[in-house]
Amino acid sequence: MxxxxxxxxxxxxxxxxxxxxxxxxxxxxxxxxxxxxxxxxxxxxxxxxxxxxxxxxxxxxxxxxxxxxxxxxxxxxxxxxxxxxxxxxxxxxxxxxxxxxxxxxxxxxxxxxxxxxxxxxxxxxxxxxxxxxxxxxxxxxxxxxxxxxxxxxxxxxxxxxxxxxxxQGVSEPKKEGRSVGIDVGLTSFVVDSDGTAIENPRFFEQSQRKIKKFQRSVARKKRFSKNWMKATAKLEKAYDHITNQRRDFLHKLSRRYVDGYATICVEDLNIKYLKENGKSTGLRRNIHDASWGRFLAFLSYKAESAGTEFIRVDPRDTTQMCSNCGSIVKKTLADRVHNCPYCGFVADRDYNAAVNIHRVGMEQPLEPVERIPLHHISVMQVLSMKQEAPPFRAG
Ligand SMILES: [Zn+2]
Incomplete structure (x- = not known):
């Protein structure tokens, strides 16, 4: 096809x-x-x-x-x-x-x-x-x-x-093994259904002071002068550095998931954007969304060449539903914790969502959720993961 x-x-x-x-x-x-x-x-x-x-x-x-x-x-x-x-x-x-x-x-x-x-x-x-x-x-x-x-x-x-x-329809033989659901975190970059929370990289924010300094330096120089060229080059180098860091982070993180799981479930971004259309977005949100979109792209093509199944699920109710009992527990963006008044299940909101994404993706029935503390992985830990071999891509 x-x-x-x-x-x-x-x-x-x-x-x-x-x-x-x-x-x-x-x-x-x-x-x-x-x-x-x-x-x-x-x-x-x-x-x-x-x-x-x-x-x-x-x-x-x-x-x-x-x-x-x-x-x-x-x-x-x-x-x-x-x-x-x-x-x-x-x-x-x-x-x-x-x-x-x-x-x-x-x-x-x-x-x-x-x-x-x-x-x-x-x-x-x-x-x-x-x-x-x-x-x-x-x-x-x-x-x-x-x-x-x-x-x-x-x-x-x-x-x-x-x-x-x-x-389509031709891919690597599917591998056997564990499955996982991954949710876009609000404070973490992602939280998965195994209780792992990946720290949100703030490469841009961290480098902002440096970038501002370079920007001011460029602004002070006469356009197209020798010094202006030098300052511009410095600024571009700083931007490149951020881009490379972010790409490195996304590569290593997606590699971690593709190597570790036979099936990966995520929310279908297209549906999510359609539903959230018109809602306010800030600069940070945009950067985060862009990174998340790229992360999914990396996951998707790495999964394909590794025989890992990649499933997109309808994001409807993944955040609001209690992953333990299935009740709808309304929350706003400010609510960090899922606290179910019906069954008493208390969990990080993103962990709750990741469990729902996993369950919907794997078409599993509701069952009691393990109450585990989140296991945090820092950006530095992700960056120190082993460098992957360049993936083979036909075409
Ligand atoms: Zn509940």
């Missing part, structure tokens, strides 16, 4: 120039091949897909720009042309009166088709390197699942999108 995932893409100016040039070249090829098909028909011969395919090679002398487009992409232009020709002749067979296939104008030719090869996805950096185009960052708001068989790059007005076509 092929499933498409569409993401916004952000090519820089140079890459965008190459994309537009490649689109122009592909459109030229499309129209050229179509024109030659028309001419061939008028002369009484029957053009073939294989014939136009072979023609691409000789056309490269006529239009050297073709050499700047990845060869598979050119092949897909021919493929698209022929699916349009077939679709048209099918419509004619069905008795509709229709003219010839039309030439494409620039506004109607907007997609480059990378099929099977010519691209390399970096899930961690959220970038794709395209042969003959360059590296394009994209926003993976929702991680894709499966093996990517092809990527479309498409322009819509001023915006660019990548559409990943992923084949």
């Amino acid at each position: 092929i499933v498409s995932y569409k993401y916004r893409a952000y090519p820089d100016a140079i890459t965008e120039g190459r994309l537009n040039t490649a689109l122009d070249t592909c459109r030229w090829l499309y129209n050229k091949l179509l024109e030659e098909c028309h001419t061939a028909q008028e002369n009484g011969s029957t053009p073939t897909m294989r014939g136009t395919q072979a023609r691409i090679v000789t056309l490269k002398d006529e239009n050297p720009a073709l050499k700047d487009v990845y060869s598979k992409v050119l092949q897909m232009v021919n493929y698209t042309l022929w699916s349009n020709i077939r679709a048209l002749s099918q419509t004619k067979k069905n008795g509709r009166k229709i003219g010839k296939l039309r030439f494409k104008s620039a506004s109607r030719y907007r997609t480059l088709n990378y099929n099977q090869s010519g691209f390399k996805i970096d899930s961690e950096q959220s970038t794709i390197a395209f042969s003959k185009i360059g590296t394009i960052p994209f926003s993976m708001h929702r991680p894709y699942v499966g093996t990517v068989k092809g990527i479309l790059i498409t322009r819509s007005g001023d915006n660019w999108y990548v559409i990943l076509q992923a084949e």
